[in-house]
Amino acid sequence: MSWRRGNTAQVPYQTPSYTIEYIYFELNHRWSHPKSWLYDQPFPAWSEWPINLQERYQLAEKLVGRETLIISIHSVQFRVSLENYTNKDWNQLLDLLAPMCGSLRMFALSRNIRYHESYNESTLAAAIGHLPQSEYADMPPVSHPHELYLAADGQEIERSYFTHVNGTRYPMQTITSNIYKPSNFYRDPRPASWPDYWLYPHAPNDPVRDPHSGHYPLCTYCKQETRAKGFGPRCTCRTHTLFRRPLVEIIQYPSYPGSEGSLNRGVRLLEDIAEGDVLDEYVGEYIPLPTHSVLQAFGDMVYTFSCHGPPIVGEDGEGEGEEMHNDEGWENAGYICGLKAGERGNWTRFINHMDGEQANCQFETHVAAGKVRILVVANRDLHMGEELCADYGPNYFA
Structure with a gap:
């Protein structure tokens, strides 16, 4: 499937724990090298998705939530997992992702990755549903991500x-x-x-x-x-x-x-x-x-x-x-x-x-x-x- 930024077939198959680590790495790379991602399209038209990937994506959305999935799919390594993982590895990856919604949200928003806009403007959102705007999307800007912290509930984002x-x-x-x-x-x-x-x-x-x-x-x-x-x-x-x-x-x-x-x-x-x-x-x-x-x-x-x-x-x-x-x-x-x-x-x-x-x-x-x-x-x-x-x-x- 065409993701517009390279061919996922060229990215090696990795373990679920490695994929989790690499999601953060690639999100950080988008922040530090924004121009290198200008032509990336993490949300191909739904009609391009094979039936088996549509089913896998929709099941994952139920298990980890739409927001977590949308943030993760900005990672090429995650897309490789979506396309190529065995059911066992895919389920293990979802188990690792499920508790990380708050962490991924803070990581993405603090690095100015506007995943709401990129997803809601895509044909994928029109086909399977939009993502409500996050209450943190308009949070006061900070000069560095480490000036924010994730509260004890794992969801709230606070200024230090x-x-x-x-x-x-x-x-x-x-x-x-x-x-x-x-x-x-x-x-x-x-x-x-x-x-x-x-x-x-x-x-x-x-x-x-x-x-x-x-x-x-x-x-x-x-x-x-x-x-x-x-x-x-x-x-x-x-x-x-x-x-x-x-x-x-x-x-x-x-x-x-x-x-x-x-x-x-x-x-x-x-x-x-x-x-x-x-x-x-x-x-x-x-x-x-x-x-x-x-x-x-x-x-x-x-x-x-x-x-x-x-x-x-x-x-x-x-x-x-x-x-x-x-x-x-x-x-x-x-x-x-x-x-x-x-x-x-x-x-x-x-x-x-x-x-x-x-x-x-x-x-x-x-x-x-x-x-x-x-x-x-x-x-x-x-x-x-x-x-x-x-x-x-x-x-x-x-």
Whole structure:
């Protein structure tokens, strides 16, 4: 059957769980590469459908709902499943899809995939029925999908807000790199842990040449110094090659024991992850050492990390740049500043706490791609649908 975007016969037969994962991947690709889908037609005329596909489609609509089916059919991999799956695999796929209507709806709408319009304007809708307009179709626009979360009922879509200690609520914004404002540091004296060869204030994530050894810190991944261009071999790593940046969604989980009624947002994976993968960087805005008075002044008592300074580089130039994570290997083990992410950050700020070996990821401090960064690293192989949890311990969140 002609879907206008390529031939589904060229797409390999995959397992139902893979197809679910790929539905999200293709929806995200439509958002990030919209022009590549200009000629796609996910809804061929009903008269073109073979009788067996018509029956399969109509039965699926009864089992998972019209909206879920319409969103899913935007995926080429799903169309392959519709056409080619055995009855056993098809039924298994529908079982996996049935509870995901709210998740798929939020994922599609937050990425501006106007599936209502594309379906209702098709001849398919005229033949078998239109899709009522979603109450969320006109929701306020957000600059990034991770500024929304799926409520506990699995259906409601909510905007994430950060509550300042003074009670003011601010929309949570998504940023891609850390913010350094010198003015944030003027009110506080230079801490004793601040590197003696640095000016104060100074961008805390910027590795500086060690005057004692003459070397810059080594990148954890390429083992090259993080020196400026034109001064010999240097790190040329880029974050888009180092970081996995998996598909995730922010959802509401049950409140922690003892905190009943409080909002608990968390991160659910939408794809499989391998042990050791760097998922992303924890980003925010730099502030002075997060003492109680500093946290009160900046208003973020929940999403603030304490940050290490740059590593000391040894006389041989190798120093401590290769295996630095958590508190191990940093000669200047003291913290030099804080990093607050409540109002401006990314999805990593929603990772919940889990004790010790129950955690499936961890925060590690590394020199990577020219900066000192707090990275999220997978502790083990992870699977789609798992909640990401880390053991924050006493040394990270203030």
